[in-house]
Amino acid sequence: MDFDIEQLRNRFPILHQEVNGKQLVYLDNAATTQKPDTVIRALTGYYEKDNANIHRGAHTLAARATDYFEETRKAVQRFIGAREAEEIIFTKGTTESINLVAATFGRKFIQSGDEILVSGLEHHSNIVPWQLLCQEKGATLRVIPVLDSGELDMDRLDEVLSEKTKLVSVVHVSNALGTINPVEEIIAKAHAVGAKVLLDGAQSTSHLEVDVKELDCDFLAFSAHKLYGPTGVGVLYGRRELLEIMPPYQGGGEMIKEVDFAGTTYNEIPFKFEAGTPNIGDVIAFRQALRFIDEVGKAAIKKQEDHLLRYAISRLSEIKGFIPVGTARNRVSVLSFLINRVHPFDVGMMLDASGIAVRTGHHCTQPLMKRLGLEGTVRASFSVYNTKSEIDRLAESLERIAKRKN
CATH class of the missing domain: 3.40.640.10 (Type I PLP-dependent aspartate aminotransferase-like (Major domain))
Incomplete structure (x- = not known):
């Protein structure tokens, strides 16, 4: 890593709060990124x-x-x-x-x-x-x-x-x-x-x-x-x-x-x-x-995001019932998926109860969802301030959800 992740995270005040009694894990960056203190x-x-x-x-x-x-x-x-x-x-x-x-x-x-x-x-x-x-x-x-x-x-x-x-x-x-x-x-x-x-x-x-x-x-x-x-x-x-x-x-x-x-x-x-x-x-x-x-550098940002995506794919693929959606060879740090027998909206609500913010639904791409034969997906999207430990929390929560339904 080309920067101090904790020092960088400290520049984003919104990340340092609890949601539903849990430390916030914000993984909805494709919808909007959080703002540093200088902004x-x-x-x-x-x-x-x-x-x-x-x-x-x-x-x-x-x-x-x-x-x-x-x-x-x-x-x-x-x-x-x-x-x-x-x-x-x-x-x-x-x-x-x-x-x-x-x-x-x-x-x-x-x-x-x-x-x-x-x-x-x-x-x-x-x-x-x-x-x-x-x-x-x-x-x-x-x-x-x-x-x-x-x-x-x-x-x-x-x-x-x-x-x-x-x-x-x-x-x-x-x-x-x-x-x-x-x-x-x-x-x-x-x-x-x-x-x-x-x-x-x-x-x-x-x-x-x-x-x-x-x-x-x-x-x-x-x-x-x-x-x-x-x-x-x-x-x-x-x-x-x-x-x-x-x-x-x-x-x-x-x-x-x-x-x-x-x-x-x-x-x-x-x-x-x-x-x-x-x-x-x-x-x-x-x-x-x-x-x-x-200041951070586009190359350093991309390196961190690519690292997080690779780790997330590896970690979540271990979960029974995890179904990735979209397997393009060239992609950015967006991971769409389903959990077998669980509606994406229900997954999103259960993750929110654990303080984890993801996006669920058709993502304003209904023709694409129709092409893939889906109502929607769960989407976790990573930014430079995210960490492997946050992905671990996502995986642990998804494992509990999957076990409950399978």
């Missing part, structure tokens, strides 16, 4: 010292808040390897970022008879916006199939991708199974037929090194709250040449240059897509989350 202090510090609207004020508080807000934009640019800070748009989250592309790029460039390609691993937020767009435009939604292993059937990609495909929108890493998709191959083949590519990076940005220049994607969407940052903050990266020709997403303050009843001229990017007062305090606090990742 919490940055958020309260903004409201205590710097609370003011940004970009439009001449006074000191407004200037400070604007500077801090734009520092976060530059930090995000560096974090994902974007060419310039203007290619970074702040949204409410991954969901809004995807909807923004659907409502702007989609409405302008998708026509009747065109096709949009997604995968069978998608979160609902990367399915429903495209269904709505297809219904509006008379376009067709196509799907890259999923194998029993939880991996994409890449042999079928050429069947569903064609010159009719105008946009490919795929998840980089599955939130339900942890599968890492071969997005480099998908992007290259999509570009070869003239399609643009959006990557849902909600899970990948917290586990993998993501460089938009190297990936050559056209759009990337992700959320701060899965990166040790606050909720209510998302990012849309887009190539400048695309953002400049896309219409605005919403109308209002900040996204304009000049307004007249005869017509309006729009602001430059990124402000053209950031109408109204943004989530200033949380964006500023997000900078500290990115700083935390830099």
Whole structure:
């Protein structure tokens, strides 16, 4: 291990509490990660010292808040390897970022008879916006199939991708199974037929090194709250040449240059897509989350998470009645499973009684669950602050549950 785990855990106040009379074991990191002390202090510090609207004020508080807000934009640019800070748009989250592309790029460039390609691993937020767009435009939604292993059937990609495909929108890493998709191959083949590519990076940005220049994607969407940052903050990266020709997403303050009843001229990017007062305090606090990742190091984080996943697979596989769901060769620290003859929701409730937080259900991936013939799964997802002893507690609780039902 490249860091002191106890020292690192001490930076996360929420971890040091009891739930139902037991020390908390938090294993729901794919839903949201916990926040280090520096993020919490940055958020309260903004409201205590710097609370003011940004970009439009001449006074000191407004200037400070604007500077801090734009520092976060530059930090995000560096974090994902974007060419310039203007290619970074702040949204409410991954969901809004995807909807923004659907409502702007989609409405302008998708026509009747065109096709949009997604995968069978998608979160609902990367399915429903495209269904709505297809219904509006008379376009067709196509799907890259999923194998029993939880991996994409890449042999079928050429069947569903064609010159009719105008946009490919795929998840980089599955939130339900942890599968890492071969997005480099998908992007290259999509570009070869003239399609643009959006990557849902909600899970990948917290586990993998993501460089938009190297990936050559056209759009990337992700959320701060899965990166040790606050909720209510998302990012849309887009190539400048695309953002400049896309219409605005919403109308209002900040996204304009000049307004007249005869017509309006729009602001430059990124402000053209950031109408109204943004989530200033949380964006500023997000900078500290990115700083935390830099301090620990992406490589060290990945090494710890991979270690935890391997240990969890080995430890839980010893349990009679343990059924893993998703066995992809390339995956992040997400482990979906079932306990034989026990409903996933019941497993989750019994684990909660032992102070262990996991996620149960379909994980907003109902088409994937239908493909696998399941109602849902239990999902344990690990972050850098988790430990082997916490996995041991999970295993011991699951052993008791399994014995009770088998």
